[in-house]
Amino acid sequence: MTHTTGHACDTQDGNDNHGPGAAYPDFAWDDLYAGDGSDTAAPDLALLAPADGLPPGRALDLGCGAGGNALALAERGWRVTGVDLAPRAIASTRASACARGLDDRVDLAVADSAVWQPETVYGFALSSYALPPRGPARTATLATLATALAPGGILALGEWDEEACDWGKPGDLATLAELTEAFIGLGLDVVRAERQVVPRIQHPGEDHAVVVVARKPHDTLEATG
Numbered sequence: 374m375t376h377t378t379g380h381a382c383d384t385q386d387g388n389d390n391h392g393p394g395a396a397y398p399d400f401a402w403d404d405l406y407a408g409d410g411s412d413t414a415a416p417d418l419a420l421l422a423p424a425d426g427l428p429p430g431r432a433l434d435l436g437c438g439a440g441g442n443a444l445a446l447a448e449r450g451w452r453v454t455g456v457d458l459a460p461r462a463i464a465s466t467r468a469s470a471c472a473r474g475l476d477d478r479v480d481l482a483v484a485d486s487a488v489w490q491p492e493t494v495y496g497f498a499l500s501s502y503a504l505p506p507r508g509p510a511r512t513a514t515l516a517t518l519a520t521a522l523a524p525g526g527i528l529a530l531g532e533w534d535e536e537a538c539d540w541g542k543p544g545d546l547a548t549l550a551e552l553t554e555a556f557i558g559l560g561l562d563v564v565r566a567e568r569q570v571v572p573r574i575q576h577p578g579e580d581h582a583v584v585v586v587a588r589k590p591h592d593t594l595e596a597t598g
Contacts, residue, residue, distance in 0.1 A: 410468030436503020440466030537581035
């Protein structure tokens with residue numbers, strides 16, 4: 374399923390027919406966000422670092438939240454698509470993009486990562502602590518991230534470490550083996566895969582993460598329509 378994304382200062386977002394929360398039926402993600410840009414946090418520089426050696430082109434932030442990473446990429450010259458299932462997260466991203474004069478570099482969509490489909494390919498794709506719980510929705514989201522990459526494109530994904538964190542329901546978090554095996558199965562080359570301690574100042578109270586950086590090979594055969 375594809376849909377049209379909207380520029381950051383448009384009054385409407387691109388939407389599909391699946392309402393926010395389809396992959397997270399028991400959690401009201403929209404309640405986490407202010408919707409006015411005041412909650413747009415500093416970017417995660419560690420997750421953005423794999424993009425440093427790439428020429429700025431198109432980037433995807435799937436599960437962009439209030440837009441800290443997406444806007445940092447836009448400031449570096451990337452044309453960014455930001456997708457999140459929480460309308461107020463997208464509203465905050467839009468407000469911050471407009472305030473920083475980046476609205477012409479950011480396209481936004483309210484959509485569930487389990488059903489959203491890219492309309493183009495991206496040189497860099499990012500998922501920052503935004504995966505659905507383990508199951509069909511997570512499998513679909515990981516497949517979308519892999520599909521969205523252009524040949525030679527880089528994917529950076531961070532998620533909470535199921536083997537180290539003492540919170541969350543079974544399947545909410547992720548393991549390094551799970552993610553690396555998934556991306557290899559999707560035809561990507563894993564460049565880096567590691568467990569990290571995330572500074573509490575950045576993610577209060579939650580300090581164990583798994584980070585995977587992967588690349589789509591240049592010889593990957595793309596489907597033709």
